[in-house]
Amino acid sequence: MNKPAEIRENVSLRTLNSLAIDASARWYADVNSDDQLAALLAFADREGLETLILGGGSNLVFAGDFDGLVLHMALTGRRWEQVEGDSAVLALGAGENWHDAVLYAAAAGYRGIENLALIPGTAGAAPVQNIGAYGVELRDSLVSVTVLDRDTGDWQVLANEDCDFAYRDSLFKHQPGRYVIVELRLRLSRSQPLALGYADLRDYFEAQKTDELTPLDVAQAVMAVRRRKLPDPQQMPNAGSFFKNPVVSLAQWEALKADNPDMPGYPGRETAKLAAAWLIDQCGWKGFRDERVGVHNRQALVLINHSGGSGADVLALADRIQRDVDARFGVQLEREPGVIPARKASGA
Numbered sequence: 001m002n003k004p005a006e007i008r009e010n011v012s013l014r015t016l017n018s019l020a021i022d023a024s025a026r027w028y029a030d031v032n033s034d035d036q037l038a039a040l041l042a043f044a045d046r047e048g049l050e051t052l053i054l055g056g057g058s059n060l061v062f063a064g065d066f067d068g069l070v071l072h073m074a075l076t077g078r079r080w081e082q083v084e085g086d087s088a089v090l091a092l093g094a095g096e097n098w099h100d101a102v103l104y105a106a107a108a109g110y111r112g113i114e115n116l117a118l119i120p121g122t123a124g125a126a127p128v129q130n131i132g133a134y135g136v137e138l139r140d141s142l143v144s145v146t147v148l149d150r151d152t153g154d155w156q157v158l159a160n161e162d163c164d165f166a167y168r169d170s171l172f173k174h175q176p177g178r179y180v181i182v183e184l185r186l187r188l189s190r191s192q193p194l195a196l197g198y199a200d201l202r203d204y205f206e207a208q209k210t211d212e213l214t215p216l217d218v219a220q221a222v223m224a225v226r227r228r229k230l231p232d233p234q235q236m237p238n239a240g241s242f243f244k245n246p247v248v249s250l251a252q253w254e255a256l257k258a259d260n261p262d263m264p265g266y267p268g269r270e271t272a273k274l275a276a277a278w279l280i281d282q283c284g285w286k287g288f289r290d291e292r293v294g295v296h297n298r299q300a301l302v303l304i305n306h307s308g309g310s311g312a313d314v315l316a317l318a319d320r321i322q323r324d325v326d327a328r329f330g331v332q333l334e335r336e337p338g339v340i341p342a343r344k345a346s347g348a
């Protein structure tokens with residue numbers, strides 16, 4: 001095949017996924033511009049190669065080697081747009097590091113994403129799972145995303161409402177592979193209220209007067225809280241929460257609560273959200289480990305690759321946890337990270 005010069009063959013993905021799974025890509029390229037992206041995708045289509053768009057690799061599990069073309073999004077750039085009064089729009093290239101962008105906005109005095117500090121990964125991956133933490137989600141500030149629609153070949157700007165955002169969910173999860181996100185725009189403001197309602201943040205600031213806090217103070221509080229509870233992927237490879245917090249009917253919530261009075265949960269008008277970490281913890285999994293993989297000892301929602309575990313090892317552990325939680329509570333946990341299936345080489 002007459003392949004573009006930037007494509008490399010048989011590249012290890014171990015340092016490109018936060019679970020440090022030692023899968024490899026048959027073909028691999030870094031993407032630094034929109035034109036390069038379009039050309040590489042056109043090449044993949046011509047050659048019939050599967051493609052995988054990779055950001056920070058912090059929310060996926062490689063079940064095996066990938067026999068197609070991995071495109072690592074390295075498109076960078078930060079730009080302030082529409083600065084008017086207290087409000088401004090910050091545009092971020094998909095390859096920008098998310099946490100660095102949070103600190104950049106907070107240091108400039110802009111509010112809106114400070115609660116999302118220290119979430120690993122790239123800006124371009126943030127809309128896919130609608131990242132959220134400490135009472136704030138990306139959808140609260142996202143204006144639009146620029147995408148390449150692979151079905152039509154068109155560049156499009158999708159507004160917030162087009163993205164079907166829900167808890168850890170979006171259009172990009174419903175139609176995997178269709179849209180390649182190259183840029184996003186966030187509306188931030190210097191005067192909107194800080195979101196300090198989450199118990200961990202209230203405890204952190206305790207008696208401190210919160211009306212004098214800056215977004216940078218809040219980002220730093222979030223960083224301290226996260227560092228206490230969540231493992232650093234550089235030291236303990238992980239993909240953050242491995243399961244979503246399950247949503248059940250109010251009837252099921254009431255029945256569960258009657259049997260388990262200590263169970264945390266967040267009942268709404270029609271459904272209740274449960275704490276997956278608590279359910280897993282109750283089944284005795286917190287701190288479990290075998291030779292390769294385990295469950296974090298401070299947050300039972302986080303699976304760890306301790307020592308050379310494969311994607312299959314991680315998925316087998318997740319499966320055992322799901323079966324136990326189902327058997328004990330009758331609740332089905334849904335996996336949060338995407339699973340990239342092993343692809344068999346086709347023919348030649």
Ligand code: EPU
Nearest residue numbers: 133134135240241243244245264275277278281298299300
């Ligand atoms: N809990 C346990 N055992 C544990 C951990 C927590 O019983 O091992 C209990 C806690 O006591 C609390 C409840 O479970 O009552 C909820 O725990 P926590 O407040 O730590 O939050 P979470 O629901 O487990 C979610 C997000 C995190 C996010 C935090 C803070 C999901 C799937 N996870 O965790 O997101 O940082 O809230 O907002 O929604 C991620 O998605 O990767 C992630 C880390």
